[in-house]
Amino acid sequence: MTVVPAGGRAPGRAARRAYGVIVMATTTRARRATIRPCAQPTVFVLFGATGDLARRMVLPAFMTLALERLLPDDWVLIGNGRGDLTHEDFRDHVREALDKFGPHPDKRAWRDFERRLLFAGHGFDKHDPGRLLDVIGEARERVGDDAQLVHYLAVPPVTFAGITEALGAHGLAEGARVVYEKPFGTSPASFRTLNRTVRSVLDEEQVYRIDHFLGKEATQNLHVLRFANELFGAAWHRDHIESVQIDVPETLGITDRAAFYDATGAVLDMLVTHLFQVAAEVTMEPPASLGATDLQAAREKVIRSFRPLDPAEVVLGQFTGYRDEPGVAARSRTDTFVAARLWIDNPRWRGVPFLLRTGKRLAVSEERVSLVLRTPHGPFGELPGQANVISFSLSGSGEIDVRLLAKKPGVELYVEPADARLPLAQLPDAAPLPPYVRLIHDILLGDRSLFTRPDGLSAVWKVAQPLLDNRPRPQPYPQGSWGPPQARRLAAPRKWLVGQ
Numbered sequence: 001m002t003v004v005p006a007g008g009r010a011p012g013r014a015a016r017r018a019y020g021v022i023v024m025a026t027t028t029r030a031r032r033a034t035i036r037p038c039a040q041p042t043v044f045v046l047f048g049a050t051g052d053l054a055r056r057m058v059l060p061a062f063m064t065l066a067l068e069r070l071l072p073d074d075w076v077l078i079g080n081g082r083g084d085l086t087h088e089d090f091r092d093h094v095r096e097a098l099d100k101f102g103p104h105p106d107k108r109a110w111r112d113f114e115r116r117l118l119f120a121g122h123g124f125d126k127h128d129p130g131r132l133l134d135v136i137g138e139a140r141e142r143v144g145d146d147a148q149l150v151h152y153l154a155v156p157p158v159t160f161a162g163i164t165e166a167l168g169a170h171g172l173a174e175g176a177r178v179v180y181e182k183p184f185g186t187s188p189a190s191f192r193t194l195n196r197t198v199r200s201v202l203d204e205e206q207v208y209r210i211d212h213f214l215g216k217e218a219t220q221n222l223h224v225l226r227f228a229n230e231l232f233g234a235a236w237h238r239d240h241i242e243s244v245q246i247d248v249p250e251t252l253g254i255t256d257r258a259a260f261y262d263a264t265g266a267v268l269d270m271l272v273t274h275l276f277q278v279a280a281e282v283t284m285e286p287p288a289s290l291g292a293t294d295l296q297a298a299r300e301k302v303i304r305s306f307r308p309l310d311p312a313e314v315v316l317g318q319f320t321g322y323r324d325e326p327g328v329a330a331r332s333r334t335d336t337f338v339a340a341r342l343w344i345d346n347p348r349w350r351g352v353p354f355l356l357r358t359g360k361r362l363a364v365s366e367e368r369v370s371l372v373l374r375t376p377h378g379p380f381g382e383l384p385g386q387a388n389v390i391s392f393s394l395s396g397s398g399e400i401d402v403r404l405l406a407k408k409p410g411v412e413l414y415v416e417p418a419d420a421r422l423p424l425a426q427l428p429d430a431a432p433l434p435p436y437v438r439l440i441h442d443i444l445l446g447d448r449s450l451f452t453r454p455d456g457l458s459a460v461w462k463v464a465q466p467l468l469d470n471r472p473r474p475q476p477y478p479q480g481s482w483g484p485p486q487a488r489r490l491a492a493p494r495k496w497l498v499g500q
């Protein structure tokens, strides 16, 4: 996204390409951000359309795109699943999802939306395409044979390879874009096998490996703040930063995703996926340009300098009561919490600990990246530690915060921590996009800059390998807490900033 400040110049072409979707209309009275709609007729196949992700994120994102008039005139969304839903049943399902998670269209918008929803049941594999080929045929009759085909795999990762092979076997791969949810693989070996399968059916340009944390407004501000502001850019180095925290505690449990979650756990669900990608955004070297390829390359390159995780520097936890959740194995050892210390072996970050933490059923929900600056030795004597912090909230529309030490006004010289906050939604004419809206829009337009590449993911799995080979036993922790006490010790002598 490109924001043009009052009186500011329009962004260069490279920046416009990188952020692609927002074209600023600058008038003196009002500057409105308008987004380029996708023009090409589209058939969007949503595998896993009755699942949690589809209900909470993908279907609401589609409705938002429709309300914002960002979809082409001609489009159809086909839900796919193993069940036998009629088109009507599926429309009811989508309606319920929107009632719960929004947005809430008026009658007219809903009528226009629902008539474009179809369902193709009876599963989809290479031996049996279920109803999908017939329903795609039905969709093409409506929107034309030249419609682009987008397949979105909102299904558990174990099914990615089978669906990919089936796309190839049934002639649905050619010219299509295929979106893979995370995690792309569940181990170094399964990543390699999956990648080989995918590349045997698709060209890399057709592949969109989504990590929705890269689509969050504040995540994109990580590099904007740094590369566009000398104040921050100059500090972005081990000489000034003493530690970094990437902290995503959740009050949310596993909802009704037991089958997926019990086979996945926090390390795969969050740590080696979202938290690593955010760490790469924080630590990448300046890209050669803001073009899609350069940005992607810079993000992926730094992951190669992540030091393989030492299991002794990782704490796993499991909330009490997890094993009683319906669908969870009675003796499950799945991690619902992980805290890890990560090191980055390059000249910019050597010796700076990166503290990463996430977990289910914790005390609060927050998504925060904090760069803690070193404490200066100056005329003040001893200053409090962790009191000068550049921090980003990744939740919602995002926020940039700076904690600094200031003299409290008054006769005495009291130096106290104070916070300056910049909620991004309050920027003039801000038009924040939820991550799934933005990323699906990018997919429709063919912009891959915010999607991951196999070289970066291959490095991710190398970093994860020692932990996967030698998992510490998950420690129990009470629901509503901050996880196992060992996680506090992992941060020592520092403290976790969230929850202080």
Ligand SMILES: NC(=O)C1=CN([C@@H]2O[C@H](COP(=O)(O)OP(=O)(O)OC[C@H]3O[C@@H](n4cnc5c(N)ncnc54)[C@H](OP(=O)(O)O)[C@@H]3O)[C@@H](O)[C@H]2O)C=CC1
Pocket (backbone or CB within 6 Å): 047, 048, 049, 050, 051, 052, 053, 054, 056, 080, 081, 082, 083, 153, 154, 155, 156, 157, 159, 181, 182, 183, 212, 256, 257, 258, 259, 260, 269
């Ligand atoms: N939920 C979330 O908050 C997020 C999830 N993700 C990712 O999205 C993907 C899906 O997650 P989520 O929706 O939570 O998972 P779900 O467990 O809800 O599964 C989604 C759907 O996949 C289908 N499915 C499940 N198992 C199989 C199987 N063995 N073979 C074929 N189809 C199957 C089911 O549909 P049916 O029974 O109709 O066939 C199910 O409804 C995962 O990769 C996850 O990491 C990413 C970001 C957030």
Ligand SMILES: O=C1O[C@H](COP(=O)(O)O)[C@@H](O)[C@H](O)[C@H]1O
Pocket (backbone or CB within 6 Å): 212, 250, 252, 269
């Ligand atoms: O990918 C996932 O992300 C969500 C958290 O993302 P948010 O944008 O909803 O905050 C997490 O709850 C889920 O377990 C995981 O699969």
